[in-house]
Amino acid sequence: MSIDIILFLGLAVVAILSAAGMLFSRNAIYSALFLIINFSAIAVYYLILGAPFIALTQITVYAGAIMVLFIFVIMLLGAEQTGRTPASWWMRPLGMGLGALLILESLYLIFTHLHSFPQPIEIIDGFGNPGQVGEILFDKYVLPFEIISLLLLVAMIGAIVLTKKKMKR
Amino acid sequence: MSEYLPIVVLLILSAFVAGAAIALGHLFGPHHPTERKSLPYESGMTPFGPGARRMPVRFYLIAVLFILFDIETVFFLPWAVVFRKLGLFGLIEMLIFVMVLVVGFLYAWEKGALEWE
Amino acid sequence: MIMDWALLTEWTIKSLVLIFGLIGGFAYLTLFERKVLARFQVRIGPNRAGPHGILQPIADAIKLIFKEELIPAKADKIIFIVAPIITVIPALIILAVVPFGPDIRLFGRTITLYISDLNVAVLYIMSVTSISVYGIVLAGWSSNNKYATLGGIRSTAQMISYELALGLGFVGPILLSGSLSLVGIVDAQKNVWFFLYQPVGAFIFWVANLAEVNRAPFDMPEAEQELTAGYHTEYSGMKFALFFMAEYIKMIAVSAIAVTLFFGGYRGPLVDQFPVLGPLYFLIKVVAFLYLMVWVRATLPRIRYDRLMAFGWKLLFPISLGNVLLTAVGIGLVGITGNNLWLWFIPVSTILFFLLVSHFAQGAVAGGNK
Numbered sequence: 001m002s003i004d005i006i007l008f009l010g011l012a013v014v015a016i017l018s019a020a021g022m023l024f025s026r027n028a029i030y031s032a033l034f035l036i037i038n039f040s041a042i043a044v045y046y047l048i049l050g051a052p053f054i055a056l057t058q059i060t061v062y063a064g065a066i067m068v069l070f071i072f073v074i075m076l077l078g079a080e081q082t083g084r085t086p087a088s089w090w091m092r093p094l095g096m097g098l099g100a101l102l103i104l105e106s107l108y109l110i111f112t113h114l115h116s117f118p119q120p121i122e123i124i125d126g127f128g129n130p131g132q133v134g135e136i137l138f139d140k141y142v143l144p145f146e147i148i149s150l151l152l153l154v155a156m157i158g159a160i161v162l163t164k165k166k167m168k169r
Numbered sequence: 170m171s172e173y174l175p176i177v178v179l180l181i182l183s184a185f186v187a188g189a190a191i192a193l194g195h196l197f198g199p200h201h202p203t204e205r206k207s208l209p210y211e212s213g214m215t216p217f218g219p220g221a222r223r224m225p226v227r228f229y230l231i232a233v234l235f236i237l238f239d240i241e242t243v244f245f246l247p248w249a250v251v252f253r254k255l256g257l258f259g260l261i262e263m264l265i266f267v268m269v270l271v272v273g274f275l276y277a278w279e280k281g282a283l284e285w286e
Numbered sequence: 287m288i289m290d291w292a293l294l295t296e297w298t299i300k301s302l303v304l305i306f307g308l309i310g311g312f313a314y315l316t317l318f319e320r321k322v323l324a325r326f327q328v329r330i331g332p333n334r335a336g337p338h339g340i341l342q343p344i345a346d347a348i349k350l351i352f353k354e355e356l357i358p359a360k361a362d363k364i365i366f367i368v369a370p371i372i373t374v375i376p377a378l379i380i381l382a383v384v385p386f387g388p389d390i391r392l393f394g395r396t397i398t399l400y401i402s403d404l405n406v407a408v409l410y411i412m413s414v415t416s417i418s419v420y421g422i423v424l425a426g427w428s429s430n431n432k433y434a435t436l437g438g439i440r441s442t443a444q445m446i447s448y449e450l451a452l453g454l455g456f457v458g459p460i461l462l463s464g465s466l467s468l469v470g471i472v473d474a475q476k477n478v479w480f481f482l483y484q485p486v487g488a489f490i491f492w493v494a495n496l497a498e499v500n501r502a503p504f505d506m507p508e509a510e511q512e513l514t515a516g517y518h519t520e521y522s523g524m525k526f527a528l529f530f531m532a533e534y535i536k537m538i539a540v541s542a543i544a545v546t547l548f549f550g551g552y553r554g555p556l557v558d559q560f561p562v563l564g565p566l567y568f569l570i571k572v573v574a575f576l577y578l579m580v581w582v583r584a585t586l587p588r589i590r591y592d593r594l595m596a597f598g599w600k601l602l603f604p605i606s607l608g609n610v611l612l613t614a615v616g617i618g619l620v621g622i623t624g625n626n627l628w629l630w631f632i633p634v635s636t637i638l639f640f641l642l643v644s645h646f647a648q649g650a651v652a653g654g655n656k
Contacts, residue, residue, distance in 0.1 A: 064416025134247030194524025
């Protein structure tokens with residue numbers, strides 16, 4: 001049990017530091033790299049929770065595929081070379097206000113639910129393995145699964161429409 | 170969970186070996202940087218312009234298409250594991266899923282998103 | 287607690303054997319490749335360092351250690367140094383889930399000849415592959431050299447394009463074995479190796495592998511006429527050696543994975559009676575595939591980049607998708623009729639599909655010539 005807590009806290013430090021690093025990096029490529037570390041830390045959380053399939057999907061899809069897209073976009077825009085653009089006067093107060101709101105919200109949720117957090121449940125053997133994920137996903141959640149294909153289709157068409165003008169010269 | 174610990178051991182040792190290789194080159198190699206040596210290598214010509222430039226938008230499109238079909242592939246894996254249990258129903262639901270994406274694929278092909286020039 | 291230390295020692299020893307086995311394999315694969323290529327070109331190849339040149343890799347390693355390493359003035363120094371490390375780590379850890387032989391008994395305990403048997407091993411391989419592209423794109427970007435940047439992003443685009451066909455290539459063996467674990471997939475090939483049921487799948491997987499490890503005829507990073515040396519243009523000394531090492535270790539790794547998925551892994555005659563034969567069979571099969579890689583390099587010219595992308599997207603991807611669906615149909619037919627002979631529906635139908643698609647897509651792939 002104590003090893004779990006040490007692991008949890010260690011990972012929390014990695015996750016929070018990498019998230020902060022992503023926010024405060026001047027260079028967009030560094031931000032992307034910090035985000036990859038962050039995604040990987042979260043993947044390890046899934047692993048601790050007994051969901052290896054989701055953990056490795058997190059790495060394959062998020063840390064792998066989506067971050068490649070981010071890096072391509074950063075290079076496409078040349079964003080890593082542009083210096084700091086001066087912030088507008090309203091950006092800082094707005095950001096602080098929204099941040100404060102988020103903290104208040106979280107505190108409210110934590111303190112109102114302090115005694116009603118769900119207790120950790122014992123993980124049954126074989127939980128979260130690909131076979132079980134498959135059985136549930138392709139039986140009980142068939143409709144969401146099919147709708148995913150439509151979402152992917154929309155995303156594909158969107159990307160093509162956005163770049164098409166430049167493709168057909 | 171415990172079956173991942175050996176992989177952690179392997180990961181740490183690999184990182185150590187890779188770092189050691191870099192350190193070895195650093196320790197034993199000569200260091201005589203000159204201004205000329207530190208210029209970008211452009212086959213002997215005097216380098217001009219900025220080093221890293223903006224990349225064509227095609228790469229963006231390739232990356233988007235990759236993400237979508239990568240997600241599709243990830244869905245294939247648990248489906249393949251339980252396929253025998255699902256039987257005909259599993260085949261039909263996956264066919265619907267794939268058909269929708271094939272429509273997107275044909276659209277991309279038709280619109281020239283897969284052309285390079 | 288004592289048990290834990292024993293386990294930790296076992297893991298450490300196995301990891302070190304794997305890492306140094308791969309590094310040694312890399313060293314002698316370079317010699318193997320140079321020798322075999324020389325034979326194809328009616329030359330002798332390296333023969334000065336030691337008898338038949340067998341000390342050549344050691345000489346190369348010593349030379350690289352004592353080389354001057356340059357870091358371009360405008361390079362991003364941290365990423366420039368880290369990039370070779372993040373390229374080589376995925377190459378070293380990807381084989382953690384591959385069984386090299388059946389369990390053996392040593393010192394009174396059962397030793398498994400794999401680092402770990404994950405129930406999501408295939409997904410592990412996919413995630414390690416997807417991480418391995420970063421080293422290349424970052425090496426190109428951090429060099430601040432236009433050829434390196436373009437080479438890095440081109441290689442990355444190539445790798446992700448062929449990763450799709452690669453990922454779908456895994457699905458065939460999973461359908462046949464009903465397992466994501468490579469140990470399970472090898473066990474399921476006890477009687478019939480999967481390439482008999484999956485001839486098209488194995489072929490596509492193999493071609494996608496060549497592109498994934500940037501080998502000829504897909505060796506874009508080495509298209510020296512266009513890109514000097516691609517993403518590692520600015521690298522020298524040991525940092526260059528790490529990229530070189532990653533490339534060759536990946537060759538070994540993908541051969542090992544292809545052998546495991548389609549060619550029975552360590553299985554062969556008498557392997558159940560004499561488990562020691564397992565690693566031997568595995569090695570022989572992997573060397574055969576490495577020879578095939580060198581042969582392809584000696585035979586085929588490099589593909590132009592636009593055709594390479596068209597080949598991946600318009601030919602390999604549709605065929606691998608069709609292969610997966612036809613395999614599922616074949617297994618469904620077995621399930622309905624209860625007759626295992628229907629499994630042979632898979633190779634027949636996939637080969638027909640392959641011929642059909644390649645006939646129609648031929649023009650599309652070659653269509654870049656205007």
